[in-house]
Amino acid sequence: MLGISIAIITYNEERALADCIRSCEDIADEIVVLDSFSTDGTEAVARAFPKVRFAQHAFDGHVEQKTRAVALCRNEWILALDADERLTPELREEIRALEPGDLDGFRVPRLTFAMGEPVRHSGWYPQRKVRLFRRSRARWAGDNPHDYVVVDGKGGDLRGDLLHHSFRDLADQATRANAFSSIQAFNLLHRGRRFSALAALVRPVVKFLEVYVYKRGFLDGFAGFTIAVNAAYATFLKFAKIYELEARIVDRPSNVRPEYRPQSQEHD
Numbered sequence: 001m002l003g004i005s006i007a008i009i010t011y012n013e014e015r016a017l018a019d020c021i022r023s024c025e026d027i028a029d030e031i032v033v034l035d036s037f038s039t040d041g042t043e044a045v046a047r048a049f050p051k052v053r054f055a056q057h058a059f060d061g062h063v064e065q066k067t068r069a070v071a072l073c074r075n076e077w078i079l080a081l082d083a084d085e086r087l088t089p090e091l092r093e094e095i096r097a098l099e100p101g102d103l104d105g106f107r108v109p110r111l112t113f114a115m116g117e118p119v120r121h122s123g124w125y126p127q128r129k130v131r132l133f134r135r136s137r138a139r140w141a142g143d144n145p146h147d148y149v150v151v152d153g154k155g156g157d158l159r160g161d162l163l164h165h166s167f168r169d170l171a172d173q174a175t176r177a178n179a180f181s182s183i184q185a186f187n188l189l190h191r192g193r194r195f196s197a198l199a200a201l202v203r204p205v206v207k208f209l210e211v212y213v214y215k216r217g218f219l220d221g222f223a224g225f226t227i228a229v230n231a232a233y234a235t236f237l238k239f240a241k242i243y244e245l246e247a248r249i250v251d252r253p254s255n256v257r258p259e260y261r262p263q264s265q266e267h268d
Helices: 017-027 040-045 062-072 089-096 170-188 199-212 217-246
Strands: 002-008 029-034 052-058 077-082 085-087 105-108 110-114 115-120 128-132 138-143 148-153 156-158 160-166
Touching: 002 017, 002 062, 002 089, 017 029, 017 040, 017 085, 029 062, 040 052, 052 199, 062 077, 062 138, 062 148, 077 085, 085 089, 110 217, 115 217, 128 138, 128 148, 156 217, 170 217, 199 217
Parallel strands: 002 029, 002 077, 029 052, 105 156, 110 160
Antiparallel strands: 077 128, 085 160, 105 128, 110 115, 138 148
16 A cells, blocks of 8 residues: 555634544555644644644645645655545545556545535536645645646546535535635735726626536536526625725735735746
8 A cells, every 4th residue: 555644734624624534544654734723623633633743834825835734744645635525435445455656646536515415517526636646746736725736747537536525504605705706806916917897797697607507507406506606606706806905995805814925826
């Protein structure tokens, strides 16, 4: 079996973290939990597991924090997880038996739950993401908060699902959309993006149609409809917040943490 370090970043993940660790601890040599000074019981949950090495660093961006977590790991092979993700037994056994050969990273299909149901359309599945990789041949990249791993070499695909319990309920889903749109607007303004009334009117409608029709969100029932509406809402918020920032109504959205530094350009 590969020697694997598991890297997880956290902030107030007391409710989710234990299930995440239990789903992967038997294939890990170590589990690095990098926390950004949680105010709940996240640290106590993490330290209850013998394989966990717990560290803290102020959060200055998803890409930055996940890069930092990988740097704390001791093994060449890294399995990167979010605290709200779980390995299925099938994925766990697939990783246990893996012989990577000349491959440097593996994409994993991620199955997200919304309103108590697995979402298999709406652009949410299989949503393959590189999560298992050689640290010397891969790096975190992307536009916060939408990070991803770039592999500098050959990649492969695993078949087992990674379960993603991203939202506790619809209120949490809306809160996440609000938070992510703030980070996006903050980044975009600092790159010189300016408010467009036309984009604020048209882009949310286009986003709804993309998710609900083109990506067949209607096949996900009412959950699919709420996903499409929420995506349109988040798109509108992004442009509205660019207006708010450009007009100097606020210096930064109130739900962007003070230590967060805007990206002047996308990490590549």
